[in-house]
Amino acid sequence: MKRMESLIALMVCILLAVTACSSGGKNNPAGSGGSGGSSNTSSNASADNTPAPSGDPVTIRTVIKDVSASNPLYAQYFDALEAALLEHEGLNVQFELVELPQGNYAENLNLLLLGGDIPDLIYFQGGDQPIAEQGLLEDLRPYIENSKYLKNIMMEHNIKRIESYPYLLWIKPVTPKVPVVRADWLSGLATGEALMDNPTPDNYYAFFKELVDSGKAKYGITVAGDLAEINFIFNEAFGVTSTWLKKDDGTYEYSLVSQAEKNKLEFYNKLYKEGLFDNEYMTKQWDTKEDAFYKGDAGVIVGTAGKVIDLYEARMKELHGDSAGLVVLPPAKGVSQGFGATDVTKESRGFAISAVSEHKDVVFRILDFLASPEGQTLDRLGFEGQHYNVVDGKAVLTDAFFSEWIASFWEPIELNTTIPVEGALLGATAQESLEMPTKYFKEDNNFAIPEEHVATWDALTNLYKEYAADFITGKKPISDFQKFVDAWYANGGKEITEYANDLLN
Template sequence: MKKLLIVLFAMLLMLTTACSDKKSSTDEKDNNKKEGPVTLKVVYKDEGPSNPVAKQYFESLSKALKEDENLDVTFELVEMPQGNYAEKLNLLLLSGDIPDMIYFQGGDLQISQQGLLEDLTPYIEKSKNIKNILEPHNKKRLENYPYLLWIKPLDSKVPVMRKDWFEKLSTSQALLDEPTVDNYYSFFKEMVSNPPGGAKKPTYALTAAGDIVEIDFIFKRAFGLSQTWLEKDGNYVYGKVSDNEKAKLEFYQKLYKDGLLDPQYLTKQWDTKEKAFYDGEAGVIVGTNGKIIDIYNGKMTQVNGEQSEVVVLPPAKGEDQGFTSTDITKESRGIAISSQSKHKDTVFAVLDYLASEKGQLLDRIGFEGEHYNVTDSGIELTDKYYAEWYARFWEPSEFKMEKPLNTPLLSEPAQKSRDLANQFYKEDNAFIIPEEYAANWDAMENLYKEYATDIITGKKPISEFDKFVAEWEKAGGKEITEYANKNIK
């Protein structure tokens, strides 16, 4: 009897194990199934349902995912109201309406601190494509802040102007040979006092979109503002309260007073800034190196003829030279996945597909027959590609296709802008402001903007800068400076 019980128990154990193995095998098979059909809600600046190109892009992406990856995905684009995108997006998210895929252009830190954004690290580690195209600065930013993904070349901005105007100015060669702050001033001065376009064009040398950040890309490092925190006598000092910043603002005040800086730069948006450039009101604007410069070049030649292709100007030279140092604390913009999404794996599968060869064909060069044509010898890009197309998602440095590109991805000015950005690359030493200092920090930054604007526009004399420094320290500057000196390595 005892032996019979042992035999029966053994048989029962074998049966249970077999059933368990079968269930495990079935579960594994189920887990490997593609999710679908799925509707992913997407919010992306300027890529809403009212944008016909955006609609065509995401419809094409949906079709490609079905054909290439057997992913049945439909995209629901969110229309964002006009105004400050970061502010409007935060209002949307804090209302509880959280899309699956979110493009941020600022304002993400507050959202991630509430646990509403997914940590992308494990997804990237398991990815087929994305992990292979990350740039070095992308990797460092993800290590510090794993919630935003933005696989693009260095995002340094560079100054450009019309080549035909540039060649008419007698100060141009001196600027190329020795782009000092003084030579830049002489160059701007001649541009306005003896307009190369005739009939008082340009009316001012330089414009910007809303603040001085773009202008800083030209001049900041020339004034010794090489990093956010400057080393002085063995300690770190915040650059915006330094004597270097005071000298920079004094120079900007001079540009404004002498009519060289657009008096409406504070109210300009990116589109009105660019219109002023194409219409000849502004001689120089600043744009992100690479594809944006390509678009500037294409639109400028469309409006004013082939002779008006853009020329890239060098960064100003002084105590240092280069475009603004690269912040590696986090991506300043990029794609996030909502931690509340029911389709996180599918969202990342879409992002990973866009990093594949077939995904890049759509994302990088657009729609066949419009932006490129396929011939027996390879792929030829059209004028429309150079004038308007840009990658909505990834732009890795290496671009591989089954067929070769017969025409370069970037025009000559755009490629030069990218080369200059790489040549003058310098890492910043900024850090993510701890949450306990965040409210004070925002107030301190607003204080800087207020004083900087009033000084540049002449509402306050440059001597008021010392008052600003004192107010900044009282507002929390002393504590954050102590924190910086303990934590910057």
């Protein structure tokens, strides 16, 4: 609690300092508190901060996970985006890509923001709520209402999320994470057919065990740092079907203190003890997780449905041949089946506009342009002659498109580009990864935690993570689960559960 109060106090000081003193733009040293365009640059802007199409461009400082100017593909992309904005929107802008250190993106981003360096356009993948609560992120609803293109491509879940939490925008289909395995490995194992026909936790266990016993993989599955990815497979099978579970007496309990969660953690402990669950999963990052899969250390990994699965498959085939294409595994089947309930309270990741940016209108016009046919052509298809060729008036996608190109911004279900596309944007496996979850789709019953409970909720989340890791690794016996439950309720869980029951009932 004291740490959170200190953090809030620090953030308030930062906001005051940035608002009063920011000079912005590239002329600021790192961490000086500027955001977007120097005073000289902003003199070229009109009254609504729209830069004139002549003169010095307005600098839009941008931070996005894994996007660096040192990567030639991204350098080419943002050069092309600058040119397209000037041609189609009359926006004379220059992107400055802010670099973050290697490691946990959410943590490093918060360190940047807490240091007073707040870019104009910010991609979050966690850690955004404390920043929003300090008033540092712009409410996007009035911008969307007046947009040319964005409001027309938003899907139902986007609309619900932006109404509930108006600071993050992430226009993509509902894409849970799905498990994949090499096709040649699946077909070569006796347990593979049983898993596909009846994917119970027991059949998953048998499949992981044969993967390891056969010498094909060192361990059955790995994940990136926590349980979020493996939970997409097993939550529903063990009865963790929503954030708040309804009990027989009609009241609700938090799923992570339920008997269903205990049963699931006991299963994970079994996998861990037998070496079927990567014993180094807590230190894995996304890149080391993927590397373990490509090298054959991990038999199964979990990736975001859609384009990410295309990239995984292209890389696996490049390394091991066409027979090493991927197969999407079904979610485990038990109490229920599915890849988990969908949160509609907020986007879990997405783009935000700095509330202290001098160029908020310009930043949103960039986001709006990326929803236009011209913007979608660049963002979804890449570069002509590299990622597609125009043949008989249609865009024919190249191998490079499937192996390296992924949209940086919006991916609405309906493709609206300036040129029709021959064939599909996704390979068969990636397309299946999108279609399979749709038959299991359902909304979660979670809700935004009230501000007065946020610090408590964060502490309770950390408490769960500590206990869960100890249960899985065997540092604590699963028989101690009730001690965790008691501690969870005693440290604020009782009050939040009472709030949840008032709200849900």
